[in-house]
Amino acid sequence: MATGLIALLDDVAAIARLAAASADDVAAASMKASSKAIGVVVDDAAVTPKYIAGLSPARELPIIWKIAKGSLRNKLLFLLPAALLLAAFLPWAITPILMLGGLYLSFEGAEKILSAVMGHAHSDDAVLAEGETVEDLEDRQVSGAIRTDLILSGEIMAISLAEVADKSxxxxxxxxxxxxLLITAGVYGVVGLLVKMDDIGLHLAKREGGVRSLGRGLVGAMPIVLGAIAKIGTVAMLWVGGGILVHGLEEFHLEAIPHAAHVVQNVIAGLMPFAPGLGAWLGFAIASALVGLVAGGVLALIVPRILGLFGKKAH
Incomplete structure (x- = not known):
């Protein structure tokens, strides 16, 4: 009996170790995939506040909650099953789909830069259309944000799937x-904090003592912070999109562009002998951003003309 009990305990311990190992595998795979998708995450956090701009401050957090629920629905109900079916039946298609996502990211980043250079930037404030109620406007903004999130979430899931493609x-x-779960909570938690930071600043500015200066500083700093996030999001799109294209070309053994990217990487790493790892990362990020800028710039110039042939406008 004692022997049987010891054997049972050994079995339970083995099962526990297996479960722990599986949990570690999931955690490691999740963190690796999340880190690879960071550029899209920054873009998501930079894009979302424009759907809140111009709406009632009292409705900001409820609207963000609606968008977050829509984002989670996009990921879990639509994109997750599609990603798993793709991995199971068409694994060869992951790299081409990932490269399409890289082209889209590069196009978005380059288009934003071209718009800024050419002076085509416009206000993000929500405006009531003729005959539209405030509730209709809110629903329209939420729907637009969820549609945009579907594209960005698709890129996140594709990048994540590529990182765990060799797992069960x-x-x-x-x-x-x-x-x-991690990215949705992180993105919309940060967005919620950002859009309410000026309200927090106004509240502190009305109080006595040193917090008044802090509140005024927050109010004054938020436009700068939001502008910086948008710029970081643009650079991140080029860096991640270009990096995806470089790795995809390597997968297809088209070595010219990847070779040039690695030359830039090695040169910059050589300029930073005190931190070669950081230099190598920075060099590849710069090279990837340049690839993304060129590829996206070409698309940004071509796509409007193609759409113009069909009487449509690029958005």
Missing amino acids: IGTQAAALIAVS
């Missing part, structure tokens, strides 16, 4: 669920 289907599913 169970680990892939668990990792993608973890990435979905």
Whole structure:
């Protein structure tokens, strides 16, 4: 009996170790996938506040909550099953789809730069259309944000899937669920904090003592912070999009552009002998951003003309 009990305890311990190992695999895969998707995450956080601009401050957090729920629905109900089916039946298609996402990111980043250079920037404030109620406007803004999120979430899931493609289907599913929850909570938590930071600043500015100066500083700093986030998001799109294109070309053994990127990486790493790892990362990020800028710039010039042939406008 004692022997049987010891054997049972050994079995339980083995199962516990296996479960712990699986949890570690999921955690490691989730963090690796999340880190690769950081550029899209920054873009998501930079894009979302424009759907809140111009609406009632009292409705900002409820609207962000609606968008966050829509984002989670996009990831878990639509994109997760599609990603798992893709991994199971068409694994060869992951790299081409990922490269399409890289082209889209590069196009978005380059288009923003071209718009800024050419003076085509416009206000993000929500405006009531003729005959539209405030509730209609809110629904329109939420729907637009969720549609945009579907594209960005698709890129996040594709990048994440590529990072865990060599894992079991169970680990892939668990990792993608973890990435979905982590990124959705992170992005919309940050967005909620950003859009309410000026209200926090105004509240502090009305109080006595040193916090008044802090409140005024927050109010004055938020436009700068939001502008900086938008610029960082643009650079991140080029860096991540270009990096995806470079790695995709390597997968297809088209070595010219990847070779040039690695030359830039090695040169910059050589200029930073005190931190070669950081230099190598920075060099590849710069090279990737340049690839993204060129590829996206070409698309940004071509796409409006193609759409113009069909009587449509680029958005």
